[in-house]
Amino acid sequence: MIDKNNKQFTRKADSVVVHGYQGCDPLTGAISYPIYQTSTYKNPGLNSNIQFSYSRCDNPTRFELENTIALLENGTAGYAFASGLAAVTATFSLLKSGEHVVVSDDIYGGSYRQIEELWKNFGVEFTAVDVGDTAAVKAAVRPNTKMIYLESPTNPMMKVADIAAIAEISKACGALLVVDNTFLTPYFQKPIELGADIVIHSGTKFLAGHHDTTAGFVVVNNEALEKRMGLILRTEGSGLAPFDSWLVLRGIKTLALRMKRHEENAIKVAAFLKNHPAVEKVYFVGDKEHPSFDVTMKQTTGFGGMISFSIKDASKVEQVLCGGDMIMFAESLGGTATLITYPQTQTHASIPAEVRNKIGITDRLIRLSVGIEDAEDIIADLTKMLS
Ligand SMILES: Cc1ncc(COP(=O)(O)O)c(C=O)c1O
Structure with a gap:
């Protein structure tokens, strides 16, 4: 518990974000938190009660990162995993056979596959619904x-769930509300403050922020969940390695700067796409015409950098994806x-195609993770790609 x-x-x-949980390493004063690259620790004596005994269970670098994410999300504790999907696995590991989950009908494909x-x-039983409703x-x-x-915004259709209203439903039925906060990060949205019990992340994305590591997080809001999640991490053995923990700690130092710039650029790019003749529809939570714009304004402090859009002509898809000089055709965000x-x-x-098409993931849907380059350069490249 933090x-x-x-x-x-x-x-x-x-x-x-700049100072993390402890500000510096209390042992040495090192401002860049050290990488404790060790698998095990000397035990001072029989029956001694030590915090660090084996790095699968606990590691100081991972611990600093876990406390930093818990602080940012306003949870009671955080857990860092080897990937976002490992965090999803740990979260569903809270369930037993015969239990039921209401799940967003639009989620990351890897979570769907899991x-x-x-x-x-x-x-475990699942019912998929539109969480914007x-x-x-x-x-x-x-x-x-x-x-x-649920994810909010959802990947890739950018649906927005009213987290506080859904938290009332989960509390009334005694269910846990889990929010995947990957797209907005705690810099723009804090689901636990809106009533969620658990927040998860693909830390690979905005938190790490530099395309250089995979990571995942679970943040919980009470002691009972802490006990269970700590046990799951240690038992599944999927905790984040020390060096990767350090990379994410370093990435988080610039989260505020990056998120503001992602958003500033995304607003310009969304406006450009909305006016482009080759574009059919733009899905961006910062668009005043987004069906849940009022919910976004109520529960977030920013729109983030994710945009999806559909083009009118499916035959142009390859040119749009691969026709850029700077923008790269790649997975992740x-x-x-x-x-x-x-x-x-x-x-x-x-x-499956029929499920995908039903929710709007068609052969004309494209997702854009707007970076922190110069907005004019991004738009110039998109102009070429859409030509
Ligand atoms: C919203 C969301 N959640 C979870 C994941 C899984 O994260 P990872 O790729 O780090 O395993 C992703 C991956 O793209 C994602 O977009």
């Missing part, structure tokens, strides 16, 4: 519902460089 007397609690997120290929085999979420609840699991992705064959390829 210490609520920590001075960082009184500071703004722009300062917290549900279909693993959890359904273990007898709070009434549909309520209607999907069953007597055995133990979890409501949230890093410094602008990346363009084709959900149908990349991030959401494991979803």
Whole structure:
């Protein structure tokens, strides 16, 4: 559990990201938190009660990162995993066979695959709904519902869930509300403050921010969940390695600067795309015409850098994806460089075509992770790609 007397609690997120949880290494004063590259630790004596005994269970560099993310999300504790999907696995590991989950019908394809290929085999039941429709979420609840699991905004259709309203539903039925906060990060959205029990992340994305590591997080809001999640991390053995923990700690130092720039650029790029004759529709939560714009304004402090759009002519897809000089056609999102992705064959390829098409992931849908380059250069490249 993180210490609520920590001075960082009184500071703004722009300062917290720079200083992390402890500010520096208490042992040496090192301002760049050291990489404790060790698998094991000398035990001072029989029956001694030591915090660090084996790095699968606990490592100081990972611990500093876990406390930093817990602080940023205003949870009671954080857990760092080897990838976002490992964090998803740990979260669903809270469930038992015969229990039911209400899940967003639009989620990252890897999370969808995990549900279909693993959890359904273990007898966990799922109902997929549009989480932008709070009434549909309520209607999907069953007597055995133990979890409501959503992304907001969703990947890739950018649907927005009213987190506070859904938290009321989860509390009324005694289910855990889990929010994947990958797209906005705690810099723009804090689901635990809106009533969520658990926040998860692909730390690979905006948190690490530099396309150089994979990581995942679970942040919880109470002691009972801390005990269970700590046990799951140690037992599944999926904790983040010391060097990768350090990379994410370093990435987080510039989270505030990067998120502001991602957003500033995304606003310009979304406006450009909306006016482009080759573009059919733009999906961006900062667009005043987005169906849940009022919910976004209520629950977030920013729009982030993610945009999806559909083009009118499917035959132009390859030119749009690969026709840039600077923008790269690649999976993933949230890093410094602008990346363009084709959900149908990349991030959401494991979803059957009929399910994909129903939610809008068609052969004309493209996802853009707007980077922190100069906005004019991004738009110049997009102009070429869409020509
Ligand atoms: C919203 C979301 N959650 C989870 C994940 C999984 O994260 P990772 O790729 O780090 O395993 C992704 C990956 O793209 C994602 O977009």
